[in-house]
Amino acid sequence: MSEWTAACMLDDIEVEGVRRFDVGGRTFAVYRSAEDEVFCTDGLCTHEAVHLSEGLVMDYEIECPKHSGVFDIRTGEAKRLPACVNLRTYPAKLEGGRVLISV
Structure with a gap:
């Protein structure tokens, strides 16, 4: 059985935006799509451990703010170099306006 943790309220994340969430000594990135879907990945770029919460989200992709590597926020797939290792x-x-994640 999964344990769900409240990361934030949906309104805390801009449409096509990302928010950093830290719990248990780990960093996560929580995303909101243009259709108000929510996704969660590791919060650090696999290329150089930069916080993805400072990146740009467009069309289900997050661009790392340091070297412009790109990941699919739905699958974690690395889509553009220099990122070549997928995100978890x-x-x-969503539940009652709250974003819940299972980590």
Whole structure:
């Protein structure tokens, strides 16, 4: 059985935006799509451990703010170099306006 943790309120994340969430000594990135879907990945770029919460989200992709590597926020797939290692993804859902993640 999964344990869900409240990361933030949906309104805390801009449409096509990202928010940093730290818990248990780990950093996660929580995303909101243009359709108000929510997703969660590891919060640090796999290329140089830069916080993805400072990156740009467009069309289900996050661009790392340091070297412009790109990842799919739904699958964690590395889509553009220099990023070549995929991000880990975690279940995320909306419940009563709250974003819950299972990490």
